[in-house]
Amino acid sequence: MxxxxxxxxxxxxxxxxxxxxxxxxxxxxxxxxxxxxxxxPARGVRRLLALIAVLSLGLYLASPVASALQFASAIQRGDAQALAGQVDWTALRPALTAALAHAARESELRPMPAFVAGMARDMAMRLAEPEALARLLNEQLAQGRPAREMLGRVRIHGPRSWDIALASPDAPGRPMRITLALADPLRLRWEGRAIELPSRATLRSPAR
Structure with missing residues (x-):
């Protein structure tokens, strides 16, 4: 080469x-x-996050029912002090006035005179106190039965507002409905904002 x-x-x-x-x-x-x-992310981490999400949802769904059960328990015992901490009394007064007026119309079966509307407002102001409201609801609903037997249907208006029916076991067709609002999302604390009284409720001015 x-x-x-x-x-x-x-x-x-x-x-x-x-x-x-x-x-x-x-x-x-x-x-x-x-x-x-x-x-x-590891599969174990994803499962843990999914479990936390499911538990959080379960706690949220159970919290208004638990609040309604506490409300029913206070009614069953006639415990005004316990009832006082579960109700927004400022929001309750106008709602209770409307509920009393509606109940008066049903009782009279005719258009409500003006003086009856005035009586309804006066009774609402008196009943919007823990002692008077506890006494009225105890007479209408409790009848010596356990609080859990008073729980009825649940209607969800939104994530922060639920209606829960409470009724005497002897008169399930005449429930009281309480509107619960989510007052503290972090602690899942609900409070009553409105009440629909049982039909044919005995309305009398509570003693002072």
Whole structure:
């Protein structure tokens, strides 16, 4: 082999070697990028998050029913102090006035005179006190039965407002309905904002 031919062969070998060098550099630089890609959450973490979400939803759904049960328990015992902490009395007065007026219309079976409407407002002001309301509801609903037997149908108006029926086991067709509002989302505390009295409720001015 002549010197010129040998030189050309070596030139071709080195040229081929040099042409491969940039590709190796790219591969070498790409490897760290793949190594730094964020890892996917472990399956156990995803399951834990799903479990927390399910438990949180369960606690939320149970909380208004538990509040209604506490309300019913206060009625069953005639416990005005316990009832006082479960009702928004400022919001209750106008709602109770409307409930008393409706009950008076049903009792009279004719258009309500103006003086009856005035009596309803006066009674609402008196009944919108823990002692008077506890006494009235105890007489209408409790009848010596356990509080859990008073729980009735639930109607959901939205995530922050539920209606729950409370009725005497002896008169399930004449329930009282309480509207519960979510007062404290962090502690899942609900309070009564409105009351619909049982139909044909005995309305009399509570003693002071």
């Amino acid at each position: 002549s010197g010129t031919a040998a030189s050309n062969s070596w030139d071709e070998i080195w040229a081929e070697f040099d042409s491969r060098q940039p590709l190796r550099g790219i591969v070498a630089r790409a490897a760290p990028a793949r190594a730094m890609a964020p890892a996917r």
